[in-house]
Amino acid sequence: MQPFELPDFYVPYPARLNPHLEGARTHTMTWAREMRMLDDHRDPGTPDIWDEAALTAMDYALLCAYTHPDCDGPELDLITDWYVWVFYFDDHFLEVFKKPRDQDGAGAYLDRLPLFMSLDPPEPVNAVERGLADLWARTVPSKSDAWRERFSVSTLNLLRESLWELSNISTGRLPNPVEYIEMRRKVGGAPWSADLAEHAAGVELPERVVGTRPLRVLKDTFSDGVHLRNDIFSYQRETESEGEVNNCVLVMEHFLRTAPQAAADTVNDLLTSRLRQFENTAVTELPHIFADHGLDPAEQAAVAAYVKALQDWQSGGHEWHMRSSRYMNSKSLGMSAARIPALLDSTRISRPHVPHQKVGPTPLPEFDIPYPPRVNPHRERAGRATLAWAREMGMFSPHPRLPVSVWSAERLTGMALETCAASLDPDAGPEALDLATQWLAFGTYGDDFFPAVFNRDRDMAGAKLFNARVASFMPLDCGATPAPENAFEAALADLWPRTALPMDDRGRREFRAAVEHMVESWLWELNNHLQSRVPDPVDYIEMRRHTFGSELTMALCRIEHSREIPAHVFETRTLREIDASAMDVACLLNDCFSYQKEIEYEGELNNGVLAIGNFFGCGRDEALPIVNDLITSRRRQFEHLAEHELLALAADLDLDDTARAALAAYVDELRDWMAGILKWHRETDRYDERPPSIPKPSGPGTSAFYLFTRERARNPITS
Numbered sequence: 001m002q003p004f005e006l007p008d009f010y011v012p013y014p015a016r017l018n019p020h021l022e023g024a025r026t027h028t029m030t031w032a033r034e035m036r037m038l039d040d041h042r043d044p045g046t047p048d049i050w051d052e053a054a055l056t057a058m059d060y061a062l063l064c065a066y067t068h069p070d071c072d073g074p075e076l077d078l079i080t081d082w083y084v085w086v087f088y089f090d091d092h093f094l095e096v097f098k099k100p101r102d103q104d105g106a107g108a109y110l111d112r113l114p115l116f117m118s119l120d121p122p123e124p125v126n127a128v129e130r131g132l133a134d135l136w137a138r139t140v141p142s143k144s145d146a147w148r149e150r151f152s153v154s155t156l157n158l159l160r161e162s163l164w165e166l167s168n169i170s171t172g173r174l175p176n177p178v179e180y181i182e183m184r185r186k187v188g189g190a191p192w193s194a195d196l197a198e199h200a201a202g203v204e205l206p207e208r209v210v211g212t213r214p215l216r217v218l219k220d221t222f223s224d225g226v227h228l229r230n231d232i233f234s235y236q237r238e239t240e241s242e243g244e245v246n247n248c249v250l251v252m253e254h255f256l257r258t259a260p261q262a263a264a265d266t267v268n269d270l271l272t273s274r275l276r277q278f279e280n281t282a283v284t285e286l287p288h289i290f291a292d293h294g295l296d297p298a299e300q301a302a303v304a305a306y307v308k309a310l311q312d313w314q315s316g317g318h319e320w321h322m323r324s325s326r327y328m329n330s331k332s333l334g335m336s337a338a339r340i341p342a343l344l345d346s347t348r349i350s351r352p353h354v355p356h357q358k359v360g361p362t363p364l365p366e367f368d369i370p371y372p373p374r375v376n377p378h379r380e381r382a383g384r385a386t387l388a389w390a391r392e393m394g395m396f397s398p399h400p401r402l403p404v405s406v407w408s409a410e411r412l413t414g415m416a417l418e419t420c421a422a423s424l425d426p427d428a429g430p431e432a433l434d435l436a437t438q439w440l441a442f443g444t445y446g447d448d449f450f451p452a453v454f455n456r457d458r459d460m461a462g463a464k465l466f467n468a469r470v471a472s473f474m475p476l477d478c479g480a481t482p483a484p485e486n487a488f489e490a491a492l493a494d495l496w497p498r499t500a501l502p503m504d505d506r507g508r509r510e511f512r513a514a515v516e517h518m519v520e521s522w523l524w525e526l527n528n529h530l531q532s533r534v535p536d537p538v539d540y541i542e543m544r545r546h547t548f549g550s551e552l553t554m555a556l557c558r559i560e561h562s563r564e565i566p567a568h569v570f571e572t573r574t575l576r577e578i579d580a581s582a583m584d585v586a587c588l589l590n591d592c593f594s595y596q597k598e599i600e601y602e603g604e605l606n607n608g609v610l611a612i613g614n615f616f617g618c619g620r621d622e623a624l625p626i627v628n629d630l631i632t633s634r635r636r637q638f639e640h641l642a643e644h645e646l647l648a649l650a651a652d653l654d655l656d657d658t659a660r661a662a663l664a665a666y667v668d669e670l671r672d673w674m675a676g677i678l679k680w681h682r683e684t685d686r687y688d689e690r691p692p693s694i695p696k697p698s699g700p701g702t703s704a705f706y707l708f709t710r711e712r713a714r715n716p717i718t719s
Contacts, residue, residue, distance in 0.1 A: 002328050003236055004261040007268035009229065010275055013311050015319035018065035020073040025061040027077040028084050035131040037088050043126050047095045049088065057325035060084050066316030067193075068200040068309070078138055079200050085131040086158070086189055092128055093162055094242060101170045106163060113159050117152055139199065146207045147198065154192035161187040164573065165246045173640075174245050174254045176633035178584060179577065181224060181538055184248070188230070190223030197309040203302040209293050213524065214285040215303075217539065221278035222310045224538065226317055228271040232264055233327035255629065266616075270538070273615060275314065277536040282307050284527065292464070353534045353610070355603030359620055362595045368632040369585065371675035376422035378430040382437040383418035389438050393494065394487035395445050399453065406449050406487075414685040417441055423676030425669075435498060442491045443518070443549045449488050450522045455529050463526050470519045474512045476505065507562060514555040521546035525606045534605050534614040541584060544608065548590065550583035553673070564662035569653060574645045581638040582670045586677045588631045592624065593687045635674065642667045 018024075032055055033041050039051040064080040071079065097106035115122055116132040119140075124130040140148050165187055168175060175183065185191055198204055209215055231248040238244035248270075253263035286307075290300050322329050376382075390396065390412055398405045421428075421437040428436060454463040473481045473492040478501050484490040492515075500508050524543050528535055535543070545551055558570050569575060591598075591608035598604035599620075612630075613623035646667065650660050681687060 003239075004264045006232065006329070007265050009268060009318060010272040011315055011318050012275075012279075013315045015066050015315040016069035016312070018069045018071065018076055020076045021061055021065040023073050024065060024076045024080045025059075028061055028080045029055065031077075031081050032084055032088070035085075035127050035134065037084070037127045037131070046092075046126060049091050049095060055084070058087070059320075059324055060087060062323065063317065063320040066319045067313040068197070069312055069316065071200045071202075075200055075202075078135075079196060081131070082135055082139075082196060085128070085135060086192070088131070089128050089159070092126075097162075098166055098169055099243070101166070103163070103166060103170065106166055110159050110162065114156060117155060143199065144204060144207075146210075147195070147204050150210070151192070151195045151199075154189075154195050157186040158189040158192050161573065168245050169243060172245065174251055176630070176637055177248075177251055177255055178541055178630065178634060179581070179637055180246070180248055180251045182542075182580070183573075184227045184231075184246070185220060185223045187246075188223065188227040190226040191219055193226065193313060194219050194222055194310060197313055198306055201305050201309040203305045203309075205303060205306055206293070206295060206299045209289055209295065209303070212289050212293075213520075214281050214289050217281045217285070218278060218307065218310065220542075221274045221281065221539075222314070224274040225271055225278065225314050228267050228274065229314075229318060229321065232267055232271075233321045233329060235260070235264065236328040237326070255633065256626075269615065273536045274538060277539055278310070280531075280533070284531065288464075352532055353605060353614060355532075355605070356600060359596055359600050362592065362620070363624070364592060365624060365628040367589060367592075367628065367678060368635055369589075369674050369678050371671045373423050373675040373679040374426035374672070375419070375679075376426045376428055376433050378428070378433045379418050379422035381430055382421060382433040383413070383416070385434040386418060386437040386441050387412060389494075390441055390445070390491075393491040395441070395491070397487065399449075399486060401453050401457070406452055407445060412441065415444070416680070416684045417444065419683055420676065420680035423679045424673050425676075426672065435495075438491075439495060439499070442488070442495055443552075445491065446488045446519065447522075447547075449486070450519075451525070451529075455526055458530055460523070460526060460530065463523055467519050467523055470516055471512065474500070474508075474515060476508050476512070478508075504562075506567070510555045510558070511552075514552040517546045517551050518549045528605050532605070535611055537608075537611045537615045540606065540608060540611040541587070544587040544591075544606075545580065545583045547606070548583070548587045550579075550587065554579045554583070558666075561662045561666055565659050565666070566653075566655075569649075569655070569659070569663070572649060572653075574641055574649045578638060578641050578646075578667065578670065581634040581641070582674060584634040585631050585638070585674050588627050588634075589677060589681065592627060593681045595620065595624075597687055638670070638674075 029052065032038055032050075033052075036043050036046075037050060038055065039048055042049070060083045061076075061080045064076055064083055068076060068079055093106070093109075096102070097109065113129065113132060116124065116129050117136050118133075119137060121129075121133040121136070124133055140151070143151070161183060164183055167173075205215065228248055235247055235249045238247050239250060244250075248267045249260065249263045252258070252266050253260055256263065256266065258266075286303065289295070290303075295303070321327050387409060390407070391409065395407045395412070396405055396409055417440045418433075418437045421433055421440050425433070425436060450463070450466070453459070454466065469482070469485075469489065470492070473484070473489055474496045475481060478497045481493045481496075482489075484493055500511060503511065521543055525547060558565075558567075588608045591610075595607060595609050598607050599610060604610075609620060609623050609627050612626050613619060616623065616626070646663060650663065655663070
């Protein structure tokens with residue numbers, strides 16, 4: 001019996017079938033036999049994985065014919081071989097390493113595979129290596145170096161991050177929903193599928209736009225759609241036959257403490273939300289990218305063909321899941337009939353929000369942040385210095401586009417930003433704490449100034465010009481800057497040289513990028529306001545790290561330790577997840593404290609409690625416990641990584657004692673950060689539940705405070 005009834009899936013585009021299907025079926029069976037993937041031709045010592053009947057029943061040629069309906073026969077053969085290889089890898093890894101819990105053997109096995117992503121590979125010793133070498137040679141010659149690099153990274157991710165899955169299985173640990181979504185993108189392989197979709201469509205994305213937010217979101221939402229759909233269909237096989245814990249239905253079952261049917265319905269709602277996000281991004285954000293980056297008609301057509309290829313993949317992938325023997329897929333309705341209720345229900349996922357609803361005071365939950373806060377003894381001095389500095393920068397002066405000034409001295413004093421900085425870095429010296437508090441004032445002022453001017457006037461053009469000017473106030477040589485046009489620019493022009501002069505070139509670039517990402521993320525918030533759109537919860541959490549300034553915090557903490565910790569350490573999954581989990585604790589905690597202020601008085605749409613409530617169709621009181629559970633799960637994930645993975649990482653990378661001590665100090669600083677964020681929210685009057693003088697959002701920019709305070713404690717700069 002099935003553990004739940006399949007939900008009605010949102011499939012807005014009909015699936016189409018490639019006419020070269022039969023040729024691909026014949027070709028790929030021969031290819032799999034030549035690669036020794038089938039039982040009658042397998043390598044010595046390889047357990048039973050597939051036989052010809054199993055490969056026929058799974059019908060990967062049908063998958064590729066549905067997901068790539070327009071490519072020619074030879075291209076369909078190539079794409080099908082890639083999918084046979086990746087599914088074989090998945091099943092081979094399960095039998096050889098996952099089931100026996102062989103972490104060491106898995107690591108050695110995975111370390112060899114990149115050698116076969118080469119036109120001069122070593123001699124393969126198993127079918128996975130043999131297939132990868134053959135496919136690489138047939139695929140990359142026709143593509144640019146930039147595409148090869150992207151495809152190589154995607155392939156390595158889906159191979160290497162299998163260790164994360166194996167670790168969870170070995171310990172019986174279920175990931176939290178945020179962790180799962182982000183890690184599934186890597187291990188699940190859909191970003192790899194998106195790269196292959198470019199190849200199959202015969203196009204390449206213009207390299208100058210690949211890293212922009214719209215293209216990243218298209219790839220991420222496509223990936224989430226593919227993976228969440230697969231998790232629903234594969235739940236029974238994975239949980240009953242494979243002992244798998246890495247499945248979103250199971251994750252939601254555990255996190256929400258609910259039954260499999262309700263969990264599956266929730267995952268399907270999230271799938272729908274992610275596909276709606278894909279559509280929204282394609283329609284509302286791509287045109288800006290075309291204009292901003294000057295894409296010519298051919299380049300625009302290439303991006304459009306890529307979008308169409310990803311849409312084809314979603315519909316075709318769904319159709320294949322409904323037919324393949326690999327999955328649970330009994331359903332009474334035909335797909336044409338089933339699409340109708342799902343299309344109607346999808347409007348619920350993106351329901352409009354009425355701003356300025358009266359919500360009343362927020363009943364704050366108990367937050368699971370057990371770290372004892374400490375306060376820097378130089379707090380009072382920092383408060384006085386920052387008040388004088390803000391006046392000098394013009395933060396209390398009126399702006400031509402506003403009826404009143406954004407800030408007053410009284411308002412800044414009540415925010416107690418020096419208490420925030422003093423709690424977040426209790427060991428900084430006096431000059432360092434002055435600088436930290438001023439950076440915090442800069443980020444917080446910008447977070448108020450930007451919406452007060454641009455959101456109020458619905459001025460996207462002006463906002464983009466404001467964003468474009470930011471880099472000019474952070475020259476890498478710390479040289480001259482333009483004349484500032486407002487207090488935000490004046491403050492940045494003052495803070496940049498005081499902070500960046502001691503940095504090396506890499507540090508300055510990383511620091512500047514973090515500031516740019518923070519300001520750029522405010523455009524995303526404005527775009528949501530222009531559409532009166534409450535953001536998708538996954539998009540919200542990922543963007544909130546930027547709007548809150550958290551990336552800035554982590555970048556500068558890393559730079560502080562750059563002499564002691566090699567840069568590549570911060571690129572590992574363990575450190576990336578440590579950073580992200582701490583960020584999410586702080587961001588979501590702020591959304592709880594600021595809920596009434598933002599929702600009732602400011603008409604804000606970008607709030608985590610609102611995003612969760614909108615997704616689940618519930619009110620604040622039902623959404624708050626879910627948000628608090630996310631805070632708790634992310635904080636506990638932080639400790640899991642710090643306590644169980646950091647030592648193993650240090651051993652794997654052969655770090656010396658100095659680097660290990662610096663890593664431990666870095667983690668302790670993040671604990672101080674989380675404790676300080678909570679202490680400040682409880683003491684500041686910024687989130688008092690009363691109307692402000694002018695509309696503004698209240699994301700605090702609290703991460704901007706952290707800039708180099710610990711480094712300045714060692715090497716203070718006189719303000």
